Amino acid sequence: MERKWWKEAVVYQIYPRSFKDSNGDGIGDLRGIISKLDYLKELGIDVVWLSPVYKSPNDDNGYDISDYRAIMDEFGTMADWEEMIEEMHKRGIKLVMDLVVNHTSDEHPWFIESRQSKDNPYRDYYIWRPGKNGREPNNWESHFSGSAWEYDETTGEYYLHLFSKKQPDLNWENPRVRQEVYEMMKFWLDKGVDGFRMDVINMISKVPELPDGDVQPGKKYAWGGRYFMNGPRVHEFLQEMHREVLSKYDVMTVGETPGVTPAEGILYTAPERKELNMVFQFEHVDLDSGAGGKWDIHPWTLADLKKTMTKWQKELEGRGWNSLYLNNHDQPRAVSRFGDDGTYRVESAKMLATFLHMMQGTPYIYQGEELGMTNVRFSSIDDYRDIETLNMYKEQIENGEDPQAILEKIYYKGRDNARTPMQWDDSEHAGFTTGTPWIQVNPNYKEINAKAAMEDPNSVFHYYKKLIQLRKAHDVIVYGTYELMLEDDPLIYAYTRTLGKETLVVMTNFSSETAIFRLPNDITYSTKQLLISNYDVDEQEELYEIRLRPWEARVYKLQ
Known part of the structure; x- marks a missing residue:
C-alpha cells in the first residue's frame, strides 16, 4: 500500500x-x-x-x-x-x-445576476425550470423541509435548492x-x-x-x-x-x-x-x-x-x-x-x-x-x-x-x-x-x-494525545489489515490489525456491564505489549480470557 x-x-x-x-x-x-x-x-x-x-x-x-x-x-x-x-x-x-x-448563497453576485432575466449570461449558472401544472417543477423535498424549489417572480420560474431557499444549487452541467x-x-x-x-x-x-x-x-x-x-x-x-x-x-x-x-x-x-x-x-x-x-x-x-x-x-x-x-x-x-x-x-x-x-x-x-x-x-x-x-x-x-x-x-x-x-x-x-x-x-x-x-x-x-502518538509510532495502526473478532458477542467489539509479523488486538466493551473477552484459538503470540487502556491493567495478565469492565478498552501488540 x-x-x-x-x-x-x-x-x-x-x-x-x-x-x-x-x-x-x-x-x-x-x-x-x-x-x-x-x-x-x-x-x-x-x-x-x-x-x-x-x-x-x-x-x-x-x-x-x-x-x-x-x-x-x-x-x-x-x-x-x-x-x-x-x-x-x-x-x-x-x-x-x-x-x-x-x-452558493442567493446573495452571491452570480445568483443576483442569474435571477435578473432568462437571457442573463449568468442564468444557467443555476438550475431554473418553469412550473408544472401550476406547481413546482418536480416534487422533491429540501433537506431542510418543504419543497426543494423556490418561485421567483422576476422571471416567473423556479430555482432548485436542495438545502435552504437561500442556497440555490449551481448548475454543474455548465462548463x-x-x-x-x-x-x-x-x-x-x-x-x-x-x-x-x-x-x-x-x-x-x-x-x-x-x-x-x-x-x-x-x-x-x-x-x-x-x-x-x-x-x-x-x-x-x-x-x-x-x-x-x-x-x-x-x-x-x-x-x-x-x-x-x-x-x-x-x-x-x-x-x-x-x-x-x-x-x-x-x-x-x-x-x-x-x-x-x-x-x-x-x-x-x-x-x-x-x-x-x-x-x-x-x-x-x-x-x-x-x-x-x-x-x-x-x-x-x-x-x-x-x-x-x-x-x-x-x-x-x-x-x-x-x-x-x-x-x-x-x-x-x-x-x-x-x-x-x-x-x-x-x-x-x-x-x-x-x-x-x-x-x-x-x-x-x-x-x-x-x-x-x-x-x-x-x-x-x-x-x-x-x-x-x-x-x-x-x-x-x-x-x-x-x-x-x-x-x-x-x-x-x-x-x-x-x-x-x-x-x-x-x-x-x-x-x-496518547492515541495520536501511538499512530505515529506504529505503522500497523495506519497500514495494517483489519479482521473482526467475536462477531456475535452482544457487548464486545474486538478486531485485529496486522502488518507483517505484527498484530494488534483491539478489544472494546460497548456496555455498562462486565463482558468476558475470550481470545480466538487461531490467534497465538509469544510476546505481548499493552499499548493503551482506559483502566489500570495488570500487564502480566494473559489474553486468553479477560473480564472487561464497563466501557473498557485495551490494545495489545502481539508478536
Missing part, C-alpha cells in the same frame, strides 16, 4: 463560530483560533479542517457563501486568515478548507461554472491551503430530466436523492477537477458523500481513478435513523455497528481509503450517542476513541470530542439556532406533534449539540467569550473543560 501523509495524519475539525471568540462579540473568529494553536499542537494533530469562513449571510452558518474569495466580517479579515495559516504551518499543522460548491470553481480552488491553494473537505460533493450532478420522486404516505414532498446523489456525471466532474486543479498540488481531499455504498466509495477514492483521497460515508451515523429519515429515531445496535464498520474496512482495503469519524458539526456528540455521558462519560469517551482510532483510515476529531463534551438539553426551542432543527420543529408543530416529544428528538439528534461553544475553562461562558455567546454554553462546562482536562493526567484529552 502506497504511503501518503494524509493516511498517517490525524485531523481536527474547527467549527469557527463556536471555537474561540477573541473580541467579545459572542462569535468565534480567526484570531480566536490563532490564540489556541498551541493547544492543538499539544494534542498532536496534523491537520485542521476549518468549516467555512467565507463571506456569507449565515442562513446556514456559513455554508451559504456569497463571496468565495473573501472572509466573513464576523470572523475577521484576510490578513487574519493569512496570519492563521502561517502560524499553523510554523507548528507543522496543515489547513484543509471547506469547499462548498453544490450551491463555465466548473471553470469558476477550479479558478477559486487555485486561488486558495496558491495561498497555501493543504486541501479541501468538499461539502455534499456527490450531489453536484443531477439526472437532467429531474424526475419526480416517490412520495411517502402522509408526506407532501418526495425524497429525490436517487436523482441527485452520485448522479450521472459526478465522476466525470471530479476527474476533471483533479486533472485541472488537484493533480498540480500535494493536497488532501475528502468528499462528504451521503448515501454512498462501499462500492461507490471505491469509485470516489481508488487512486487510479484520480478523484478524491477519501469520503465521509454516513452508514454508521444513520444506524439510529428509521425509514422516515433522521428524525425517525430507532435505537442502534452493536451488531449493526460491527457489520457497517467492518464492511467499509474490508471492502476499501487496498482499493480506496476510509475516513474515520463519530462526530462533526452536523452530528450529535458521540459520547451521548454511542457511549454513556453520565456515570461512565470519561471511560466511554476513551473507549470510543480507541475503537475508532485503531481502524484503518484517517481519524477526525471534532472540537471538544477530545474533552468528552456531551449533548445539550435546552429547555426551549428559542435557545436553538440551527435552521434544520427550527424548520423541522415548525413543520412538526403544524402537523400537531407534541412539543416535548419534538424536543426529545432534538436533544438526541439536533445539530446544535455539536455547536455549543468549546469549553475552555470554568469561567463564565466556559472561557469562549467575554460577551454573550451566539448560542448558549452547555451548563456542564464547570466539570468538562480544556483547562481541567490538561491538568488531569487521566483525562480524555491526555488519552487522545
Whole structure:
C-alpha cells in the first residue's frame, strides 16, 4: 500500500463560530483560533479542517457563501486568515478548507445576476425550470423541509435548492461554472491551503430530466436523492477537477458523500481513478435513523455497528481509503450517542476513541470530542439556532406533534449539540467569550473543560494525545489489515490489525456491564505489549480470557 501523509495524519475539525471568540462579540473568529494553536499542537494533530469562513449571510452558518474569495466580517479579515495559516504551518499543522460548491448563497453576485432575466449570461449558472401544472417543477423535498424549489417572480420560474431557499444549487452541467470553481480552488491553494473537505460533493450532478420522486404516505414532498446523489456525471466532474486543479498540488481531499455504498466509495477514492483521497460515508451515523429519515429515531445496535464498520474496512482495503469519524458539526456528540455521558462519560469517551482510532483510515476529531463534551438539553426551542432543527420543529408543530416529544428528538439528534461553544475553562461562558455567546454554553462546562482536562493526567484529552502518538509510532495502526473478532458477542467489539509479523488486538466493551473477552484459538503470540487502556491493567495478565469492565478498552501488540 502506497504511503501518503494524509493516511498517517490525524485531523481536527474547527467549527469557527463556536471555537474561540477573541473580541467579545459572542462569535468565534480567526484570531480566536490563532490564540489556541498551541493547544492543538499539544494534542498532536496534523491537520485542521476549518468549516467555512467565507463571506456569507449565515442562513446556514456559513455554508451559504456569497463571496468565495473573501472572509466573513464576523470572523475577521484576510490578513487574519493569512496570519492563521502561517502560524499553523510554523507548528507543522496543515489547513484543509471547506469547499462548498453544490450551491452558493442567493446573495452571491452570480445568483443576483442569474435571477435578473432568462437571457442573463449568468442564468444557467443555476438550475431554473418553469412550473408544472401550476406547481413546482418536480416534487422533491429540501433537506431542510418543504419543497426543494423556490418561485421567483422576476422571471416567473423556479430555482432548485436542495438545502435552504437561500442556497440555490449551481448548475454543474455548465462548463463555465466548473471553470469558476477550479479558478477559486487555485486561488486558495496558491495561498497555501493543504486541501479541501468538499461539502455534499456527490450531489453536484443531477439526472437532467429531474424526475419526480416517490412520495411517502402522509408526506407532501418526495425524497429525490436517487436523482441527485452520485448522479450521472459526478465522476466525470471530479476527474476533471483533479486533472485541472488537484493533480498540480500535494493536497488532501475528502468528499462528504451521503448515501454512498462501499462500492461507490471505491469509485470516489481508488487512486487510479484520480478523484478524491477519501469520503465521509454516513452508514454508521444513520444506524439510529428509521425509514422516515433522521428524525425517525430507532435505537442502534452493536451488531449493526460491527457489520457497517467492518464492511467499509474490508471492502476499501487496498482499493480506496476510509475516513474515520463519530462526530462533526452536523452530528450529535458521540459520547451521548454511542457511549454513556453520565456515570461512565470519561471511560466511554476513551473507549470510543480507541475503537475508532485503531481502524484503518484517517481519524477526525471534532472540537471538544477530545474533552468528552456531551449533548445539550435546552429547555426551549428559542435557545436553538440551527435552521434544520427550527424548520423541522415548525413543520412538526403544524402537523400537531407534541412539543416535548419534538424536543426529545432534538436533544438526541439536533445539530446544535455539536455547536455549543468549546469549553475552555470554568469561567463564565466556559472561557469562549467575554460577551454573550451566539448560542448558549452547555451548563456542564464547570466539570468538562480544556483547562481541567490538561491538568488531569487521566483525562480524555491526555488519552487522545496518547492515541495520536501511538499512530505515529506504529505503522500497523495506519497500514495494517483489519479482521473482526467475536462477531456475535452482544457487548464486545474486538478486531485485529496486522502488518507483517505484527498484530494488534483491539478489544472494546460497548456496555455498562462486565463482558468476558475470550481470545480466538487461531490467534497465538509469544510476546505481548499493552499499548493503551482506559483502566489500570495488570500487564502480566494473559489474553486468553479477560473480564472487561464497563466501557473498557485495551490494545495489545502481539508478536
